[in-house]
Amino acid sequence: MKGQNYIKLEFPSRSSNEAFARAAAAAFASQLDPTMEELGDLRTAVSEAVTNAIVHAYPDSIGKIGVRMRILEGSAVEISVRDWGRGIEDVERAMTPLYTSGGEERSGMGFTIMSSFTDRLRVRSAPGKGTTVTMRKLISPRRP
């Protein structure tokens, strides 16, 4: 199908924008008529990705976060969360459950939750240049 729908958002890395980002993601995905559970999973995954950018990409400053969402053929949604911050030295280690370089209000479970609540998770990062987290979630077609 040509001209699949998409949105692009950009906001500063303030923690008050976490709620906005996940609400926007849910509002965009609702055109695929997801179940409450699918919508909850998507909100959670987006919240984790945006929080990671806020906490880790820009630990001592406010930087830019970009969120792009698009509808894929076959009833799926792709979300990428991008930052231009510090980057991740060792992506594999960052994705290990319970590993965190954040403060005590972080549990080290962010990537674990992103990966269990979506169908595909890719992380690209370059130290000093930034990180892009791309997630895909299939939305099951509902029977009438």
Next chain:
Amino acid sequence: MEINTSFDAGRLTVYLSGELDHHEARRVMLRIDELLDEYLPRDCALNLAGLRFMDSSGIAVIIRVSRRMQILGGRAWIEDPARQPQRVIDAAGIDRLVPIAMSR
């Protein structure tokens, strides 16, 4: 994000409602720390029936309460989690660390 409490026979129940994310986590942790210092409870239940949303920040809150209750020589558990928090708890696998009680 709203925090309500009840205290009865050594048991502190903390009712969390609204949305618990990284933005709210620090305030929630500090408030619960204050409550634990004030009541020095034998048991602490985190009631999540009214919690519409939580992410891994909620996991950090739960683990912290559990550790603090261990130090106090007491027990902590999760009570009546709503559906979305339950899914996050399952994904994180912390039901092995902190028991979940369903009263309904």
